[in-house]
Structure formats: C-alpha cells, structure tokens
Amino acid sequence: MPTRQQVLDFIATSDEPAGKREIARAFGLKGTEKIALKALLKDMAEEGLIDGNRTAFHRMGGVPRVTVLRVIEIDDGDPVAVPDAWQPDDASPAPRLRVIETRGKGGRSATKDGAALRPGDRVLARTEETDAGWVAHPMKKLPAMDDQVLGVVEFDGTGKGWLAPVDKRVRHSVPISDLGGAEVGQLVLAEPAGRSSRAGVKVTAVLGDPLAPRAFSLIAIHKHGIPFVFGQETLDEAQRAARLPLSEDAREDLTHLPIVAIDPTDARDHDDAIWAEPDGQGGYQAVVAIADVSFYVRPGGAIDREARRRGNSVYFPDRVVPMLPEVLSADVCSLKAGAPRAAMACHLTIDAHGRITAFRFTRARVRIAEVIAYEEAQARIDGGTAAPHLEHLWGAWRLLEQARKARDPLELELPERRVVLDEAGRIAEIALRERLDAHRVVEDFMIAANVAAAKALEAKVAPVVYRIHEPPSREKLIALKDYLSTFGRKLALGQVITPGLFNRMLKDVSDEAEKALVMEAVLRSQTQAYYGPRNAGHFGLALGSYAHFTSPIRRYSDLLVHRALVDGYLLEQPRPPAEADVPAASGLADRDRADLARISEVISAAERRAMEAERETIDRYVAAWLSVRVGEVFDTRITGVQKFGLFATIIGLGGDGLCPVSTLGAERFGYDEKAQRLIGEESGEVFAIGMILKLRLAEANPLTGALKFEPVDLHAGASAIERRGAHLARTGEGRRGGNHFAGKRGRPANIRHQGRKR
Numbered sequence: 001m002p003t004r005q006q007v008l009d010f011i012a013t014s015d016e017p018a019g020k021r022e023i024a025r026a027f028g029l030k031g032t033e034k035i036a037l038k039a040l041l042k043d044m045a046e047e048g049l050i051d052g053n054r055t056a057f058h059r060m061g062g063v064p065r066v067t068v069l070r071v072i073e074i075d076d077g078d079p080v081a082v083p084d085a086w087q088p089d090d091a092s093p094a095p096r097l098r099v100i101e102t103r104g105k106g107g108r109s110a111t112k113d114g115a116a117l118r119p120g121d122r123v124l125a126r127t128e129e130t131d132a133g134w135v136a137h138p139m140k141k142l143p144a145m146d147d148q149v150l151g152v153v154e155f156d157g158t159g160k161g162w163l164a165p166v167d168k169r170v171r172h173s174v175p176i177s178d179l180g181g182a183e184v185g186q187l188v189l190a191e192p193a194g195r196s197s198r199a200g201v202k203v204t205a206v207l208g209d210p211l212a213p214r215a216f217s218l219i220a221i222h223k224h225g226i227p228f229v230f231g232q233e234t235l236d237e238a239q240r241a242a243r244l245p246l247s248e249d250a251r252e253d254l255t256h257l258p259i260v261a262i263d264p265t266d267a268r269d270h271d272d273a274i275w276a277e278p279d280g281q282g283g284y285q286a287v288v289a290i291a292d293v294s295f296y297v298r299p300g301g302a303i304d305r306e307a308r309r310r311g312n313s314v315y316f317p318d319r320v321v322p323m324l325p326e327v328l329s330a331d332v333c334s335l336k337a338g339a340p341r342a343a344m345a346c347h348l349t350i351d352a353h354g355r356i357t358a359f360r361f362t363r364a365r366v367r368i369a370e371v372i373a374y375e376e377a378q379a380r381i382d383g384g385t386a387a388p389h390l391e392h393l394w395g396a397w398r399l400l401e402q403a404r405k406a407r408d409p410l411e412l413e414l415p416e417r418r419v420v421l422d423e424a425g426r427i428a429e430i431a432l433r434e435r436l437d438a439h440r441v442v443e444d445f446m447i448a449a450n451v452a453a454a455k456a457l458e459a460k461v462a463p464v465v466y467r468i469h470e471p472p473s474r475e476k477l478i479a480l481k482d483y484l485s486t487f488g489r490k491l492a493l494g495q496v497i498t499p500g501l502f503n504r505m506l507k508d509v510s511d512e513a514e515k516a517l518v519m520e521a522v523l524r525s526q527t528q529a530y531y532g533p534r535n536a537g538h539f540g541l542a543l544g545s546y547a548h549f550t551s552p553i554r555r556y557s558d559l560l561v562h563r564a565l566v567d568g569y570l571l572e573q574p575r576p577p578a579e580a581d582v583p584a585a586s587g588l589a590d591r592d593r594a595d596l597a598r599i600s601e602v603i604s605a606a607e608r609r610a611m612e613a614e615r616e617t618i619d620r621y622v623a624a625w626l627s628v629r630v631g632e633v634f635d636t637r638i639t640g641v642q643k644f645g646l647f648a649t650i651i652g653l654g655g656d657g658l659c660p661v662s663t664l665g666a667e668r669f670g671y672d673e674k675a676q677r678l679i680g681e682e683s684g685e686v687f688a689i690g691m692i693l694k695l696r697l698a699e700a701n702p703l704t705g706a707l708k709f710e711p712v713d714l715h716a717g718a719s720a721i722e723r724r725g726a727h728l729a730r731t732g733e734g735r736r737g738g739n740h741f742a743g744k745r746g747r748p749a750n751i752r753h754q755g756r757k758r
Helices: 004-013 020-026 032-046 215-223 232-242 302-310 326-332 374-383 388-407 437-459 474-485 499-507 512-525 556-568 590-594 596-629 720-731
Strands: 050-052 057-059 066-075 078-083 097-099 122-130 133-142 149-155 161-165 174-178 187-192 201-208 260-263 272-278 284-291 340-350 356-367 370-373 417-421 427-432 466-468 530-532 633-642 645-650 656-660 669-672 677-680 686-688 692-701 706-711
Touching (some): 004 032, 004 050, 066 302, 097 122, 149 174, 149 215, 187 215, 215 596, 260 437, 374 388, 388 437, 427 596, 437 556, 556 596, 596 692, 596 706, 633 686, 645 692
Parallel strands (some): 097 133
Antiparallel strands (some): 050 057, 066 078, 078 097, 149 161, 161 174, 272 284, 284 340, 340 356, 466 530, 633 692, 669 677, 677 686, 692 706
16 A cells, blocks of 8 residues: 555656546555555545545645646736636635646647637646746646526426526526525526536525616626726726826827817717818828827736736626726726826828828827717717817818728628616617717728827837738638529629628619628628737728727727837836836836737637627617517518528617527428528528518517517418417427527627727
C-alpha cells in the first residue's frame, strides 16, 4: 500500500485526472488492496489532505494536474477559471486559475474553434502552481454545460415544483428538488442539483415577479451573464478620475465653436457632437468632437479592467447597463450642453465633392452649444427656423451624401422597434422608429471620423482595432444564387461582388412583395461584423479602412482606438502631481499593443452578447404588449420558411412569431429548401418569404418573447387550426408533437447600425 505522502505526490504529478482507478493502477493494487485504498482515501479526505469527487482527487486546497475548468470572468484580457467539479466549503474556496491561451496561426486561440474563451466556457486543461498563483493551459474546449437556469416556479397537481425556463429554445420544464423559499409564479435562478438530469435543479436566487416592470431586462441580464454591478474599487477610482482637472495649456481650445450634439430623445449619454462651416471654396471645415474617455480611464486601473470585462454598454427600454460607472458615462465624460468637457477632436476638410481631403486629431476643450433630439433638429431644418450652425451641418452633410452615393454602400431598409415606457415602467407604446435625414447627418459625420481614425493610425503604422465586415462567403452566395433562380433572377458568381451589385438588384425589382423577398435573401447572405487587428475592409459600407472611434463611453473598441491615437500623435496629457493614485499613461498598454487579436475577440463576443440580450428583451416587451390582443388579426410578412412552419413579423410593429405548418389546412405541405417555401401537395398553394398574410395571433408569451400565429380563413367559420384538428380527428393521423416556440431563425449583423450604433 502507498503511504499518504506517496498518494499526494502521485495526485500532484499525474498527467490525467487521478481517480481511485488510476491510483490503484499506479501502485499495482488488486483485489482486497483496492478496498484498503478506498478506506485510505476516505481517511485522507476526513483528515483534510485531499478533496474531490467520484472520478478524481486532488490535495485539499489544490487542483488536479489535468482537470476540467469553467471560465468565470475575463480579467484584464485573460480568462479566469475555477475547477468545474469543485465542491467548496468555508475553509476551502474554489481556487482561481489564470488561463494562458496559446495563440496559433493568425493570432487565434488554440482551442478547436479558434475563438477566445469567454465566461461560461469549459475546457480540459493542464494546471500548475506558480509563485504568482495557479495557472492553466487549455488542452481542448468542452461542450457547454449551462450551470444556471432562469425560469418561473410552477406546481403540478401533486404539489411538486417545476421550473418553466424563460428561454424559448428550452422545450421542457425541469423538476425542482429545492425551492429555496421560492413561491409559485416567481422568477428564480436555479442550478443543477446533481450530475444526473433526474436530480433536477435547486433554486439559488429569487428575483420576484417575472411580469413586473423592469423584469424583462433583468431576465436578459441574468440569462446572458451580463455584469451589471460595479465593485467598490471601481467606483472609488471613478470618483477620483472624475476630479481630474482639464489642462487649458495642453488642450486645443474649441469652446468658441457652436458644436452641437444630436441624439435620441431618451439618450442616456452623449459621446459625440459636430460642427461645420463653409470654407469659401465650395467645401467645409468640420469638427467631430468625441468624449475623451481615455483621459479618465487609464490602462491597468480598476475602471479599465471592468470596462474590458463588459466590452460595451447594453441598452434596454427600461435601463442601461453602462460600460463605465455613471459618474463618468452619464456625467463627466458625457458631452452636456454648456459645460466644459474633454474631447478628442477630429478635424475634417471636406471638398466640394464630399471627399475628405485632410484630417487631424487633437485633444481639446469643448463647450457644447446645445443637445438636440433628432426630431427637433429635423423640425428646425424643415420649418426654416434652424440657426446657421445647424444649416451648415446639413450643407456639409449634403456633400458627404454625394460621396456616399458614389461609394454605393449597401442600402437595406431595416426598421427598428422602439419601446416607450411610462413613469411606472409599463409599456406606453411600441412602434417603428422613423428614419430622418437628421439620423443620416449624424451617421455620415461619424463614418467620416471613423475612416479618418483608421487612416490616421495606418499613416503612423500604429496598431488599429478595425471594424471588419467581410464580403459574403462563396457558400452564402451560392445559396443566394440558387434562391434567386427559383423566381427567374440571376446572380453571376464570376463577377466582383460589391454592395452596389445588391443595390442595383433591389432597384430593378418593382413589385414590393418580390422586393421584400430579395431584400430578405440579401440580408441572410451577409456576414457578421467583428473587431480585429488585421484589416479586411468593411463590405457593407464599401470602405477599405474602418475603425470605431466615435463612441468610447459605450464601446471598448473605440477606447482602444483613442489610446492608439494618443500614442501615434503624441497626445499624452500631463497628470497633476496631486493625482498620484491615477495611472499616468493614457495610451495603449504594452500587452494590448502586442496582442490586439485577443482583446478584439473578447469585445466582439461581448457585442454579440449585448445584441442578443437587447433583441430578446424587445421581443419580450412586444409579446407583453400583444398578450392582451390574442385573437386579433394582423397584417404580417413572412420572414422565414422551414418545414415545420412559417416565421412572420407583424407589419408596422415588428413582433416575430411562428405559424406552424399544422395550422395551414388539412392538406400536406412539402418543403422546398432551395426556394425557401412551402407548397401544398393538393392545391399547389405556396407560402414564401416576403408574402403578405393576414394571420390571427394565437398565443403571446411575455416570458419567452414567443408569438404564435394561425391563418385566417375568411370563407369558413372555423379557424385554420380548428379545421386542421377536425381533419386529424377524422383521419386518425394523430397529433404532431414538439414545441413550436423552441427556436427562432437566426439573423446576420444589422448593417444599418454599423455606422453609428454598431
């Protein structure tokens, strides 16, 4: 039999998880010796020498040499993980391991899918204890295992508790083994009660009424693991940073310019403001002033670490989860009217054709003349009451618009839903946002500044975090070509694919229903935009170099671009001697300069998380708004077709839902995958993307955001679903199973937002 020390030494040096079987094999134990080993291991556990589970042991307070880890956060760019199977007690909290990701070709992670690790990921890793603490080296990424489930407590007829998940992709309720004080109807967080699915879940937190005001955003925050509470260290540092004085000598003084911020009425922060005046030669001189966040948020500080972890602000109808503490995001950094503010100024020279012929960047002091809502700015222009500085902005924009048209970026009509809440947090209105020239004015100025930032950094051969939107892949183009061919339209793959090609394709379609078909197909062919240090251009905007510079309050990518400009153009500001506890440098950290690929992957993932959370929350608000209108008939447009049914959206509202194939009538429908349509086997009736249908709202679930439709038969007294049920009863065909709320067609990146909002 091995001694206690020999067992400990073996566990510490084993290249695989060290369970009872591995220990017995290592020491050649057989028969009754294995029984003695079991007793020895039990004694060692009781003595506090080892800890573990049924498959592997490790020394108490230590970590197996090879084990499964779960990433819990991103700290200063590096994943931090804990042992996945750790069962801590008060004397033995789970150790935190800094995960060292090996970078492969192109700077991508060595994990199988090449993506950077993010919170919730599980990896098999080799571990080692160093003087600086535990570190881990990933061997392979493991399938996801959801540790926490968000749902509503229900009871069945026997009094047993069940958790009804709020995620529409989860089909079944889960038994609750421990209610943790929760009551029926309450929204709760729960986690698996054991390794077997039969063990059910135990409630870990009670969140309250799932239909109360502000609950929908709370659901999204918890479901997606969005950090929403700032630590005290971060808040304290933010207060100190907010007191930093602006140097009048080291900053360009632009306080005399009538710079204006044009934003949504309900904007929580103001990143950007613009000014322009004619240059007397047919062009304009312009300034795009952006909040100088890099002056207040220095690399390596607590605020910076938290901002990296969040990646961006997340905007919900009832709240914002800011990237920066509110003393910075909503106050000191926000470009408020009448107050002196620190700004990064992009000076632009616009010629008579709308081309940017020169640009320069300075750190400046600005005093915003006024903050105007889009609607107000547009009303002043349309009504002829605009002040000269506003008229000049429109004049400069008309030149930028000329250049934009010559560039011919992708033009897709993508309506955006707007949820308006009353003072109590209840829904007052849901409507589509009106697209005004005022929106285009700001967007085109922001695009011009973003291009200038990318080119300015390229001129200095400085690191750039590009905003990249790659052309459609060949696979997607082939699918688009096949789809267009089903209604007589051609797409030649031998030509150069440009945004203008898609624009001309849409312009050639006169029939509005067919245009909707083509537009939806073009949208599905687009790739998702992302951040990266290697330039691949921006296909949607038809630009060769593009970076995000204009929103550093709410996007970490923009803050990195600002820091690179500080380094490249020697814009460092002197730090007052009294502020010794504020990090000195405001340029790029050495680690970021050396490895932008890693942080680019992290913030790209954070952006996708935010977009998903925002969209799901809007879906829940829309479903809640419609829940009192079940049974009403709406005009809808088909946005997706699958063999199990149609996805449709309510025209003018944007609520998306499923119309199951089982409701379409008594006949069977065949699915033409190439043409994305359902065809009746007897009648030949066709349902295809873009068609306008009158559909009755059959169900609206505010908890999941799912809608369910059924067709309207104006010639028969019964609804389609009732006629289908009668048909099944007659034929004995039986009931089709499955939960039709389980999924929703995925959508590519929203191109409209990639200038200003994305």
